[in-house]
Amino acid sequence: KNEVEQSPQNLTAQEGEFITINCSYSVGISALHWLQQHPGGGIVSLFMLSSGKKKHGRLIATINIQEKHSSLHITASHPRDSAVYICAVRSGSARQLTFGSGTQLTVLP
Amino acid sequence: GAGVSQSPSNKVTEKGKDVELRCDPISGHTALYWYRQSLGQGLEFLIYFQGNSAPDKSGLPSDRFSAERTGGSVSTLTIQRTQQEDSAVYLCASSLNLVETQYFGPGTRLLVL
Numbered sequence: 001k002n003e004v005e006q007s008p009q010n011l012t013a014q015e016g017e018f019i020t021i022n023c024s025y026s027v028g029i030s031a032l033h034w035l036q037q038h039p040g041g042g043i044v045s046l047f048m049l050s051s052g053k054k055k056h057g058r059l060i061a062t063i064n065i066q067e068k069h070s071s072l073h074i075t076a077s078h079p080r081d082s083a084v085y086i087c088a089v090r091s092g093s094a095r096q097l098t099f100g101s102g103t104q105l106t107v108l109p
Numbered sequence: 110g111a112g113v114s115q116s117p118s119n120k121v122t123e124k125g126k127d128v129e130l131r132c133d134p135i136s137g138h139t140a141l142y143w144y145r146q147s148l149g150q151g152l153e154f155l156i157y158f159q160g161n162s163a164p165d166k167s168g169l170p171s172d173r174f175s176a177e178r179t180g181g182s183v184s185t186l187t188i189q190r191t192q193q194e195d196s197a198v199y200l201c202a203s204s205l206n207l208v209e210t211q212y213f214g215p216g217t218r219l220l221v222l
Contacts, residue, residue, distance in 0.1 A: 033211070035213075043216075048209075048210050095159065096142070097142075097152075098154070099151045099152040099154075
């Protein structure tokens with residue numbers, strides 16, 4: 001079993017829809033990251049969180065430490081949100097990140 | 110300000126040749142990471158550097174892989190005697206320190222023929 005599991009693997013939505021991507025992990029963590037990878041390959045860090053909730057524009061990330069679960073929400077989705085969204089965790093005293101396999105999001109106009 | 114830069118952006122090489130990939134981190138970032146993303150696969154940690162500490166090489170897949178970071182800034186990832194399975198996108202990231210947000214470079218696409 002992978003340490004970091006994401007769902008769904010693929011997601012297609014219509015413009016304007018509310019989107020949720022889920023991430024579950026099996027180890028104790030010190031931080032969880034949400035990353036965005038565009039078709040050209042560039043990776044952008046969206047959020048780093050260790051508790052609670054963070055919001056940036058139309059993006060919201062939440063984490064429940066007890067349940068070892070995080071969600072990334074996109075409100076009023078737009079075709080430019082189409083990308084791969086990757087969850088990654090830093091566990092305990094480890095320094096490196098362990099990555100989920102990513103969620104391919106396609107938002108149709 | 111300037112982000113993380115990597116060179117070359119693309120590299121095609123023949124099996125058995127050595128390659129060097131370069132990463133220029135954001136100025137002032139003490140932590141530097143190398144990752145690999147093989148076709149259709151997730152990101153895989155390779156190595157990280159933090160200041161003057163010994164690097165964590167635990168993610169390097171074989172002894173053909175090595176990396177160095179000179180002067181706490183630029184890093185070079187070297188792959189010796191390349192194999193076809195080394196074909197991947199090699200990504201570098203830097204952060205202010207080990208617990209801060211990582212900023213990724215554009216990656217080097219390596220193709221081993």
